[in-house]
Amino acid sequence: MKIAAALVIVLALVIGLVPQFTDCQSQGRALTLQNGSTVPMKCHWTAVAEIALAVPLFALGAVMAFSRRKESKRIIAGLGALLGLFVILLPTALIGVCASSMMLCNSVMKPTLILSGILVIAISAGTLITSERQVEQFA
């Protein structure tokens, strides 16, 4: 359980930090409007939204390390899977990233988030399976 918790914490850090250095804004790219002002590309908003997922995921990892009860493990696993799903959906469906495969947000940020999301879901599934097999011992 402690290994799973440590992995979730590392993945939360990856999900929160990697997009901040691989979105187009961090590479100095922005959309120029006709009036000359610049606005961030959509990958930047994905990067910002991923922070909102990384923070609860980090907390979830910390709670996971100290959970003993079957019921709490079950809830943590469910929440983890849901967060993992949203980690994948943000760059693929909900907000998206820039379409060109030559851009860092498309070639690095998006695959990193998809891979991290899949791993979070897999760890959560593993936690759920082990919690279901757990035999509770009452004092």
Add this chain to the structure above:
Amino acid sequence: MNLGQFAWSNIKGSAFRSWVVFLCAMIVAGFSLSTVLIIRGAQDSLRLALDRLGADIIVVPEGAETKVESALLMGKPVKVWMPQENLGKIARVPGVAVASPQLYLSSLSNASCCAVSDMFMVAFDPKTDFTVEPWLKHKLGHELRLGEAVGGSYVFTPEGEENIKLYGYFITLKGNLAPTGTGLDQTMFMTFETAQDIARISKTRAEKPLEIPPNSMSAALVKVQPGADTRSVALDIMQQVPGVTPIESPDMFQTFRQQITGLLRGMLVILSITLLLSLVLIGLIFSMAANERRREIGVLRALGATRGFVFQSILAEAALLAVDGGAVGIGLACLATYLFRDLLMRSLGIPFLFPSLPSLVTLVGGGLVVALGGVTLAAFIPAYRVSRQDPALAMRE
């Protein structure tokens, strides 16, 4: 308790040792599969690119061979020119069935006139073309009209737009070709007429006009007559048309082939070292475990367990860990190679196409066999030694 359950209880009983073996199997299987996927993907990609070009010989201006190969394989735009009159000379060479001219152009970089930056564009002559035209007739049912283009799998119309803006000119994307994993996936194909129209319009609408030197072409694709020897036709072209270099289809992309061979050698060396170290580590772990469990195994033997059972239980333990670790390693390798394929292509400088599902299943099977074989082999000697020991002696230690 059967053999599998006994092996599983041993795995759970020594978590640290099991994790180390699991991780070794994961690394060996994952790394072997990644190596094979990358090399196989690069080779498949080269083959598909050659099929897509469909020419027996590509005639390029002298000294521009590497530039043209880079453009076709990696999508790096190139500007090379030779006189159009060369086409007639090439077509008259004995053994040449068709010679079709192509213009290699590129979009501007980060210009407001262009929706796509630094895109490789190929203009062809629909009257003589034999590479894109057959696909167009099959898929669209007609030739490309003025202002129309087809693109590789990565060419797309920007979100919310109906056309692709290039040099201030609006191009309608009529379809996408199947992916090849090469620069052809980022290439736009159009007719000479459209290219000339873009050049005309760009003078007034683009930040920088598209310049096509008059009576010029970038390359000529040649199809030889059935039965004609491609090598001798290429030699004749070289002798009869000055200032050009004919590249035969099998000799195409030699630079990239060498790069892939170099990469393969490097990866095989790293793979061999990883495999060797993992096998030694796993062998050591099982030796240590066998020594730790001498008394336990002695008791087992005294209770009636045969040498075969002891031997098989240790090998079953190794096999279970190998299959589990191998499966995780293979899953991660497949996922990472698939998701990061664009980054791999760019950072390694090679084309890459993810293998088809049947091919992938074979490779996954191969990866599992490597993990299973490696771990079982490493555990074989310790298992054999511990199963041969005298139970009475083992229990007294």
